[in-house]
Amino acid sequence: MARKTHVQTQLNGEPVEFLCEARQSLLEVLRDELHLTGAKEGCNNGNCGACSLILDGRLVNSCLVLGVETEGKTVETVEGLAAPDKLHPIQEAFLENAALQCGICTPGFIMSAKALLDTNPNPTEHEVRYWLAGNLCRCTGYDKIVRAVLDAASA
Amino acid sequence: MPEKKEYKVIGTRPIRHDGVDKVTGRALYGADFHTAGLLHGTVLRSPHAHARILSIDTSRAEAYPGVKAVVTAKDLPAAQDKIADLGEGAVNLKYLCDNILASDKALYKGHAIAAVAATNAHIAEEACALIDVAYEVLPPVLEVRQAMKPDAPLIHENLKTGSMGETADKPSNIASHLQHKKGDIEKGFAEADVIIEREFVTGTVHQGYIEPHNATALYNPDGQLTVWCSTQGAFTVREQLAEILQYPISKIKVVPMEIGGGFGGKINVYVEPVAALLAKKSGRPVKVLMNRADVFEATGPTPASFISVKMGATKDGKLTAAQTRLDFEAGAYPGSPVGAGAMCIFAPYNIENVLIDGYDVVVNKPKTAPYRAPGATNAAFGSETVIDELAEKLNIDALEFRIMNGAKEGVKRADGPVFPRIGFIESVEAAKQHPHYTSPNGKKHHGRGVASGFWFNIGLASSVTINVNPDGTINLVEGSTDIGGTRASIAMQAAEVLGIPAEAVNPSVVDTNSVGYTAVTGGSRTTFATGYAAYEAAQDVKQQMIARAAKLWEVDEKDVQFADGEFSCINGKEEQISFRDLSARLGETGGPVVGRAAVNPPGAGGAFATHIVDLEVDEETGKVEILRYTATQDAGKAIHPSYVEGQIQGGVVQGIGWALNEEYIYNAEGTMTNASFLDYRMPTCLDLPMIDTVIVEVPNPGHPYGVRGVGEVPIVPPPAAIANAIYDAIGIRMTELPMSPDRMLKAMGKI
Numbered sequence: 001m002a003r004k005t006h007v008q009t010q011l012n013g014e015p016v017e018f019l020c021e022a023r024q025s026l027l028e029v030l031r032d033e034l035h036l037t038g039a040k041e042g043c044n045n046g047n048c049g050a051c052s053l054i055l056d057g058r059l060v061n062s063c064l065v066l067g068v069e070t071e072g073k074t075v076e077t078v079e080g081l082a083a084p085d086k087l088h089p090i091q092e093a094f095l096e097n098a099a100l101q102c103g104i105c106t107p108g109f110i111m112s113a114k115a116l117l118d119t120n121p122n123p124t125e126h127e128v129r130y131w132l133a134g135n136l137c138r139c140t141g142y143d144k145i146v147r148a149v150l151d152a153a154s155a
Numbered sequence: 156m157p158e159k160k161e162y163k164v165i166g167t168r169p170i171r172h173d174g175v176d177k178v179t180g181r182a183l184y185g186a187d188f189h190t191a192g193l194l195h196g197t198v199l200r201s202p203h204a205h206a207r208i209l210s211i212d213t214s215r216a217e218a219y220p221g222v223k224a225v226v227t228a229k230d231l232p233a234a235q236d237k238i239a240d241l242g243e244g245a246v247n248l249k250y251l252c253d254n255i256l257a258s259d260k261a262l263y264k265g266h267a268i269a270a271v272a273a274t275n276a277h278i279a280e281e282a283c284a285l286i287d288v289a290y291e292v293l294p295p296v297l298e299v300r301q302a303m304k305p306d307a308p309l310i311h312e313n314l315k316t317g318s319m320g321e322t323a324d325k326p327s328n329i330a331s332h333l334q335h336k337k338g339d340i341e342k343g344f345a346e347a348d349v350i351i352e353r354e355f356v357t358g359t360v361h362q363g364y365i366e367p368h369n370a371t372a373l374y375n376p377d378g379q380l381t382v383w384c385s386t387q388g389a390f391t392v393r394e395q396l397a398e399i400l401q402y403p404i405s406k407i408k409v410v411p412m413e414i415g416g417g418f419g420g421k422i423n424v425y426v427e428p429v430a431a432l433l434a435k436k437s438g439r440p441v442k443v444l445m446n447r448a449d450v451f452e453a454t455g456p457t458p459a460s461f462i463s464v465k466m467g468a469t470k471d472g473k474l475t476a477a478q479t480r481l482d483f484e485a486g487a488y489p490g491s492p493v494g495a496g497a498m499c500i501f502a503p504y505n506i507e508n509v510l511i512d513g514y515d516v517v518v519n520k521p522k523t524a525p526y527r528a529p530g531a532t533n534a535a536f537g538s539e540t541v542i543d544e545l546a547e548k549l550n551i552d553a554l555e556f557r558i559m560n561g562a563k564e565g566v567k568r569a570d571g572p573v574f575p576r577i578g579f580i581e582s583v584e585a586a587k588q589h590p591h592y593t594s595p596n597g598k599k600h601h602g603r604g605v606a607s608g609f610w611f612n613i614g615l616a617s618s619v620t621i622n623v624n625p626d627g628t629i630n631l632v633e634g635s636t637d638i639g640g641t642r643a644s645i646a647m648q649a650a651e652v653l654g655i656p657a658e659a660v661n662p663s664v665v666d667t668n669s670v671g672y673t674a675v676t677g678g679s680r681t682t683f684a685t686g687y688a689a690y691e692a693a694q695d696v697k698q699q700m701i702a703r704a705a706k707l708w709e710v711d712e713k714d715v716q717f718a719d720g721e722f723s724c725i726n727g728k729e730e731q732i733s734f735r736d737l738s739a740r741l742g743e744t745g746g747p748v749v750g751r752a753a754v755n756p757p758g759a760g761g762a763f764a765t766h767i768v769d770l771e772v773d774e775e776t777g778k779v780e781i782l783r784y785t786a787t788q789d790a791g792k793a794i795h796p797s798y799v800e801g802q803i804q805g806g807v808v809q810g811i812g813w814a815l816n817e818e819y820i821y822n823a824e825g826t827m828t829n830a831s832f833l834d835y836r837m838p839t840c841l842d843l844p845m846i847d848t849v850i851v852e853v854p855n856p857g858h859p860y861g862v863r864g865v866g867e868v869p870i871v872p873p874p875a876a877i878a879n880a881i882y883d884a885i886g887i888r889m890t891e892l893p894m895s896p897d898r899m900l901k902a903m904g905k906i
Contacts, residue, residue, distance in 0.1 A: 002277075023277065032275075037187035038180020040415070042365040043447040047832035050365055078180035091178040095170045098797035101639035101805065103177035104184060104366040104415025133841035136832060138363045138416050139639060141804030142840035144797070 009070040011036075012080025020067035026060075027051045029067035030077065038078040038107045042136070049135030052108035052115075053077045059115035061134075078107035081114065090114055090152040099148035101139035109135050113149045122153055163719070164650045165860055168797045169657040171643040177413075185369035185385035185412040186444055193371070194223055194272040196433045196443035197279035198426065199286050200453060201261035201268055204295035204519040204825025205310070208261060208268065208288065215285040216271055221278035224436035225286070226429065227269045228258035232401040250488040252399050254522050255428045261290065262310060262487035263521050264826045265452030267425075272433040272441045295519040295825035299461050299484045302328040302518045310487065310517045328517045330489030335497055335511040337569040343476025343508025347467025350476075351544045355537040357874075357892040358818030359459040359484065362526045363809070363837050366415020367450045372430035373440040380407045380431055385414040387421045387636050388675030393667045395424045400431060410666040411636050418809070419525030420455050422675050451830040455524020456819060457533075458484040458491045464500075464537040472551045474560045476508040477501045481534060483515060486522040491515045495611075496530025498570045499871070500538050502609040503579050503763060504560045509569035519825050525677065527806060528610040528867035532813060532874060536892060539606035539875030544888065553605050553879070554587040554765070572611075578789025578853030578863075579763040583607065585787040585849045586765040592785075600772050601782070602884025605765065608871025612759040612864035613678030614857075618671025619688040621649060621696050621750040625742075627735025628659040629696070634673030635685040637664055639805075639866070640798035644682040645689045647794050648860060652693035653734055654720025671753050679864020682794055683855075684756055690859050691752030700737055703744040707732070758857015762864055764788040766807065766872040772884045777899035779815055779881060785847040786872075791855035791863030803869040804846040810873025812838045818893050 004019040011034075020029050027044075030036045042048035044063045051062040054076040081088040090113050093099070100106045109132065116123060116131040123131065128149045129142075137145060176182035213225040234252035252258070257266050269286050273279035296302045296310060309326055316323040318332035344350060370384040380402065386392045389409040397404040414421060426443040433441040445454070461482040468474045479500055483491035493513040501509055546556035561580045567573045586592055586605065596603045620632040631649055635641055646660035673685065697717055704722040705712040707730075714726035722737060724730035732740075741748055769783040786803050793799040816836040820829045829835045854861025878889045887902050900906045 021277075031187070035189060036180075037183065040184070040366065041186065041444075042367070042415075043832045045447070045831060045833070047447075048365055078178075082179050087175065087178065091175075094178050095174045098168070098171070098640070098795075098801055100174070100177055101798070101801055102364070102366070102414060102416045103173075103182060104364075104413075106177050107180040110178060129840045129843075133839040136365055136837060136839065138365055138418070138809070138837065139805045140801055141806075141808035141846050142838075142843055143804045143846045144801060146840055146845070 005068050007068055007071050009072065010074040012077060022066065022068055024067045025063050026065040026067050026070055027062040030062065036077055036079055040104050040107060049112060050105050050108040052111045052135060054111060054115055059112055078111055081110065089155045093148040093152035093155065097144045097148035097151060099140065099144040105135060105137045109137065109145055113152065117153055125150060162651055163654065164647045164657050165792065165794050166796065168795060169643060171640050172646060172662050173637060173642050182413045184366055184415050185383060188371050188383045188412055188442065190440050192439050194274060194437055194439045194441045195276040195279050196270050196272045196430055196441045197276060197283050198267045198429060198443065199269040199283040200449065201257065201264060201266040203261055203290055203292050204264045205293040206261045206290035207293060208257060208259060209291055210289045211269060212287040213269060215287065216282040219282040219285055221274040222271055222282045223439060224272040224433045225269060226432040226436060228256040230432045230436065231256060231399065248398055251395065254488060255399060263519050265449065265521060267429065267453065270429045270433055272437050296328060297518055297520065297821055297825050299459060299482045299516045299518060302516050303482065303514065310519060314517065330485060330515045330517055333494060333497060333513045335509065335570040338508035340476055340478055340508050340510040344467045346469065346475040348470040349545060349548045350465065350467040351541050352465035353541055353890060355462040355464065355890045357460045357533045357536060359456045359520060360813050360817045361451055361456045361835065362418035362420035364416025364418060364420060367445040367447060368421065368425050368454060369444045370427040370430040371440055371442040372434040374435045378406050381410065382427055382431060383410045383412055384427050385412050385421060387414065387417040387638065387677050389634065389667050390672055391422060391675050392424055392427055396428060396431060399428045408666055408668045411664055414636050414638055417638055418527045419529055419677055422677055423455060423524050425454055447832060448830040451835060452827055453521055455522060457526035457529060458486065458523045460484065460533040462533060462537040464541045466541045466545060468545050468549060470549065472549050472556055472559050474504055474506045477506045478510045479537065481513040483513065483530065484518045484520060484523065485515050486520045487517060488522045489515055489517060491523050492525060492529030496534040498611055499531035499609045500534035502568050503562055503607050505562050505566045511569055527809060527870045531608060531610050531871045532810065535606065535608050535871045536874040536878065539872065540878050540888065543879040554583050557583045557607055575758065575760065576853060576856050577761055577763060578851055581851045581853050582763045582765045582787045582789050585851050586767055586785070589767065589785055589849060591767050591783060591847065596769055600774060600884050601769065602880040602882065603767065603769050604876045604878065604880025604883055605767050606872040606875035606879060607763065607765045608868050609761060609763055610679065610868040610871060611761045612683065613680045614684050614756045614759045615674035615680055616753065616755045617673045617685040617688040618753040619685065619692040620670060621692045623696060623738050623741065623748040625739050627655065627738040628661060629653065631660050631662045631689060632665055632670050633662060633685055634670040635664065635681045636676040638676055639802060640795060641676065641681045641685065644794040644798060645686050648686040649689040649693040652690055652697060655734055679762065679866040680759065683759055683858055683862045683864050684754065686794065686862055687756045687858060688752045688754045691754055692750040695752060696748055696750030699748045699750065700734065703741065704732060704737055706744050707740065756857060758855065760791060760855030760857050760863040762789060762868040764868045764872055766876045768876045768880045770877065770880045770884065772881060772899065774903065777896035777903070779877065779894060779899065781811060781844060783844055785849065786869055787849040787851055788865065788869060789851045789853050789863060790865045791858065792852055792861035793850050794860065794862060796850060799850055799865050800848045802866045803848045806867065806869025807846050807873055808838050808843060810870040811877065814874035814877040814892060814894055816893050816895055
């Protein structure tokens with residue numbers, strides 16, 4: 001058993017500490033150690049975006065970040081997005097626009113969209129498509145996802 | 156046009172019932188399942204495409220710290236060479252078992268050889284590397300025409316071609332040959348003024364669902380086996396497990412977790428039996444997850460194929476004859492979708508003389524699995540390209556040519572069935588009138604193409620139970636995995652019957668112990684067949700509620716009427732009560748109301764689609780850019796139009812990927828060299844425009860609300876439509892998929 005490291009981080013606004021092996025990705029830590037399974041593993045090599053989340057304000061594929069790298073940092077996952085009684089506008093827009101089918105890519109798309117709208121609140125359709133090109137969806141053909149993000153931006 | 160019925164719930168766009176769980180990350184997919192004491196399993200896979208397994212030594216892996224169990228094919232019950240009926244069609248049990256864990260030969264790179272359960276996945280992976288396997292490497296057979304040659308290396312020494320009831324004497328890689336005949340093909344070609352004959356090649360493509368296969372299994376000491384997995388059909392997993400493990404079906408409970416896409420690829424089991432074996436051996440719950448390379452290399456892609464198509468027409472535009480030969484790669488074990496391709500290829504047209512031959516051929520690639528209208532896309536790439544060429548030669552508008560020859564009610568398909576009311580002509584007319592088709596398209600290197608497609612759709616068994624709640628809502632219990640919004644489309648059909656809002660239905664997808672048998676979510680059957688069951692179960696509720704109202708008012712049941720959510724008395728008594736108010740009075744009128752239905756509806760009703768695409772060919776790079784795309788489709792009746800549009804858009808984009816980029820690229824040893832999402836290039840949103848949809852509604856006479864399956868047919872036309880548009884742009888007929896930049900540059904003579 002590889003030796004574990006003690007890590008302290010801010011996760012969805014709360015201080016969190018965990019033990020992890022140096023080889024464990026942030027995605028693995030979230031899913032297997034902290035049981036936060038909103039971030040999904042689709043490829044484990046940064047190609048599909050299903051594990052997208054926001055680390056210190058920056059969009060990352062959590063499968064390409066090591067758990068130990070989050071020491072002292074701020075992690076935002078899909079689980080932290082909604083208020084107790086209200087969904088985030090991007091989540092609302094995904095539902096209103098029927099922008100999901102199987103839903104496995106949805107948390108990743110929502111986090112990518114949030115990272116986009118945090119920096120560019122009024123993107124063009126092309127900017128949305130460019131920004132979301134790192135997230136694969138196999139069900140929707142992207143049409144309704146792009147519309148949902150544009151809707152969320154104008155909300 | 157048939158009379159339009161007025162509905163209150165059907166045709167509206169409510170928020171899907173599972174929506175909040177899925178946008179908040181709370182929905183639990185197979186890989187998200189966790190339980191105390193969980194072990195992680197990893198599968199050791201063959202590095203060779205074709206090899207005899209001489210020995211497997213697991214002793215070093217078993218001794219590795221943290222390892223709790225190691226299994227090989229020896230842990231499976233000895234599989235007989237017998238045919239097992241799994242509800243979805245007969246399967247040779249030995250092939251089924253050998254595909255789970257190879258016993259004597261590895262038949263493709265990635266074929267499962269052994270598996271390890273350990274305290275974490277890293278340890279399991281390290282232990283896999285300590286399993287010593289001795290192989291005798293054999294020459295691989297990687298392409299259908301090569302595999303069909305008499306001197307090709309044999310993949311199965313005992314496989315003999317079955318051809319229309321006869322079995323060949325000598326073994327061969329050709330598993331079977333089928334034929335459909337209608338009229339007199341020679342006479343048909345003799346009547347033709349124009350005949351076009353072309354050959355087509357399509358590559359191996361994957362369903363490409365974002366969620367890898369997964370399964371967690373637990374054996375209790377009382378022999379109860381529970382499996383949590385992402386599957387298109389919990390009951391088919393139960394059946395396959397019972398056969399593969401030779402285990403009583405009543406001792407197996409399959410719990411369907413949320414599923415991250417399937418498209419036909421999550422019907423066959425892969426890791427489920429492996430997890431069960433590891434769980435039994437270790438006495439602990441074991442989770443087995445595939446990685447992305449495993450998914451590409453060891454789960455069903457859809458076959459590469461070689462297709463020849465010959466069609467003839469008179470000079471005034473009447474199709475007189477159509478002939479095809481479909482050679483499909485089955486992968487390592489027999490069972491390609493060549494049969495379905497043969498059913499669909501000429502189905503959109505009324506042609507008197509047809510001859511169809513299909514061959515199912517084994518090669519050293521993963522066993523193919525269904526992929527959205529399996530076989531139909533390969534076939535339509537050939538036939539719809541030839542149709543385009545005929546229309547061009549005859550100087551007839553390509554859509555008009557389809558209308559002139561289009562199949563309608565009463566036309567007999569070459570494979571036998573006679574069409575009931577269908578909407579092919581209507582779908583073509585919708586395309587012809589669409590502003591996209593009537594808009595100008597004349598820029599250099601820009602092209603416009605059209606193509607149509609057919610998928611027959613299936614019915615099969617579904618069960619639904621409805622429990623009425625005291626507040627006038629209902630709990631709807633179903634067995635259909637929800638891949639794309641079917642909780643909503645099924646709930647809406649029950650809501651329509653009972654005159655309640657869609658939101659007043661709580662749908663639950665439950666395990667195999669908790670609902671009646673329900674076939675897979677596949678064949679575009681779920682909104683049709685499980686929706687039909689929901690309709691019938693709601694009718695059952697309605698009848699029971701009528702009896703309760705009659706009891707309350709002390710009148711005959713026949714004197715109670717139900718309309719718009721209100722029960723009323725029609726024998727002169729001024730009585731009225733809403734569904735909601737009556738629901739609150741079930742206790743005083745006899746107790747709970749539980750509606751139930753189990754159906755196996757025959758009239759699935761075929762689906763037709765017609766697509767228009769504009770594109771631009773970059774002559775420097777060979778890249779094809781999709782500029783505009785419009786898809787028309789007969790949905791029968793769109794229960795939830797947003798999700799019908801979504802099915803169309805998703806199918807179109809998978810078809811675009813198949814047409815332009817996607818293929819398995821093999822080296823000479825039979826290793827797939829692009830087994831990642833970086834190199835197996837599926838479309839991203841940056842590659843695409845919006846996808847316009849036109850829902851045509853020609854009600855299916857086989858369903859109370861006229862529903863036709865919608866999910867599959869939209870993938871059928873895109874490759875042919877794009878090939879036809881490329882011809883329009885640069886004057887070159889592309890006959891090989893994908894039409895990737897390298898093939899485009901070769902076709903243009905640039906490389």
